[in-house]
Amino acid sequence: MSGKILREVENEVTEVLSNLIRINTTNPPGNESEAARYVGEILEEEGFKCEYFESTPGRGSVITRIKGVNRSPSLLLLSHLDVVPANPKEWSVDPFSGIVKDGFVWGRGAVDMKSMTAMEIMVMKLLKRNKVKPKGDIILAATADEEKGGRMGAGWLVQNHLEKVKADYVINEGGGLAIPIDGKNVYTIQTAEKGILWFKIKAEGTPGHGSIPTAADNAILRMGKILEKIGRYRSKITIVPTVKQFLEELAKESELARQALSVLIRKPGMADYILDKVAERDKVMAEEIRATLRMTVAPTIVHGGVKENVIPSECEAVFDCRILPGQKPSEALEELKNVLKEDVDLKKLEFEVIEANEPSESPTNTSLYKQIVSTIKEFEPTCAVAPILLTGGTDSRYFRKVGSVCYGFQPMKADLPYGEILKMVHGIDERISIENLVFGTSVLYNIVENFMCSSET
Numbered sequence: 001m002s003g004k005i006l007r008e009v010e011n012e013v014t015e016v017l018s019n020l021i022r023i024n025t026t027n028p029p030g031n032e033s034e035a036a037r038y039v040g041e042i043l044e045e046e047g048f049k050c051e052y053f054e055s056t057p058g059r060g061s062v063i064t065r066i067k068g069v070n071r072s073p074s075l076l077l078l079s080h081l082d083v084v085p086a087n088p089k090e091w092s093v094d095p096f097s098g099i100v101k102d103g104f105v106w107g108r109g110a111v112d113m114k115s116m117t118a119m120e121i122m123v124m125k126l127l128k129r130n131k132v133k134p135k136g137d138i139i140l141a142a143t144a145d146e147e148k149g150g151r152m153g154a155g156w157l158v159q160n161h162l163e164k165v166k167a168d169y170v171i172n173e174g175g176g177l178a179i180p181i182d183g184k185n186v187y188t189i190q191t192a193e194k195g196i197l198w199f200k201i202k203a204e205g206t207p208g209h210g211s212i213p214t215a216a217d218n219a220i221l222r223m224g225k226i227l228e229k230i231g232r233y234r235s236k237i238t239i240v241p242t243v244k245q246f247l248e249e250l251a252k253e254s255e256l257a258r259q260a261l262s263v264l265i266r267k268p269g270m271a272d273y274i275l276d277k278v279a280e281r282d283k284v285m286a287e288e289i290r291a292t293l294r295m296t297v298a299p300t301i302v303h304g305g306v307k308e309n310v311i312p313s314e315c316e317a318v319f320d321c322r323i324l325p326g327q328k329p330s331e332a333l334e335e336l337k338n339v340l341k342e343d344v345d346l347k348k349l350e351f352e353v354i355e356a357n358e359p360s361e362s363p364t365n366t367s368l369y370k371q372i373v374s375t376i377k378e379f380e381p382t383c384a385v386a387p388i389l390l391t392g393g394t395d396s397r398y399f400r401k402v403g404s405v406c407y408g409f410q411p412m413k414a415d416l417p418y419g420e421i422l423k424m425v426h427g428i429d430e431r432i433s434i435e436n437l438v439f440g441t442s443v444l445y446n447i448v449e450n451f452m453c454s455s456e457t
């Protein structure tokens, strides 16, 4: 059945997605338990036994499994049940109606990522219907809280019930959307993600009257120096394995990219110069690539002052720093302190870490990676496949930390303009075509069946 579109799942997977969208799991507050119970009920109809977990009341996750004949390899199909807020006034349909219109299912979560939950449920049901006997366990987990960092969902499960979710391999969100390049689809597999370091700097000074500025030591001016210094800072270029492979694959697909990217890979020191040139033609692509080559830092909040004529004694700013696999949040903070110390007296500054998450990366030389590539090529022989580093984060980091190999792969054709699909994730009029639901289910099913049962097929 390789490469065969499973048309027969169309109504079922569409209905499951519509129903999931109708259960409002906007995070905050989340309230994922109702959605977890719904997922459990439709799996139980198929004969699955499900387990429910709540990190706190209302914050539910659901887990089920098909027992394997042996112990390995085991595979976890992961998704999150919560969604980001949607303002109905901005949408052209009710974002929680799950309406089917013009061949699309509309609503918050249609892409990120209730569609993947629906596909993974469908895959589990099909495995059962087809009486598949996998080598290791196949687990499904639909969890709470990803959009606020996952500590009440996947992170909590890994910490408190690791035996329920531990698997050799994990398939999750973060990749799978085809990027059309020169008429060819490049499917991405998320193999790495950056870590987060959110921190605050409080600059201190000596207060005074606004009419005699030189008598005071203005904290706002001190912060100005800090913002200028950090805002312009470009950390060292480091090409991690995922990014190297991504650039190599991209270079194969586009004549335009080929020359620039191959130089970039050979001479990372020239990366900024090359990307400045690329930006003249394609700013979005150039800046997306640039952000994958180094630790980045951006000021995002500034507070200072209370009154028109008062020079304040302190000024605060918050920074969003993203670090590469292999880097540590504490090292990034030290690096930035070093940058500042030439121009600003560090004794006048207070640093506070607001949030720190480790980056993570999985290798591409695994049997599951190979399986994903060969399966997607059975469905679309002309396509290319490339691993990607996400500059944002997913729940995969919790599982990579405990040794699972994680891939973000939610297979989708770009049947709307690529930029529009990216915009509607966390944006307005989020929707997925029924074609893509059926395509994604078919591809995922083939990956799972072939990977988990290769001896029988």
Ligand SMILES: [Zn+2]
Binding pocket: 080, 112, 113, 146, 173
């Ligand atoms: Zn998501």
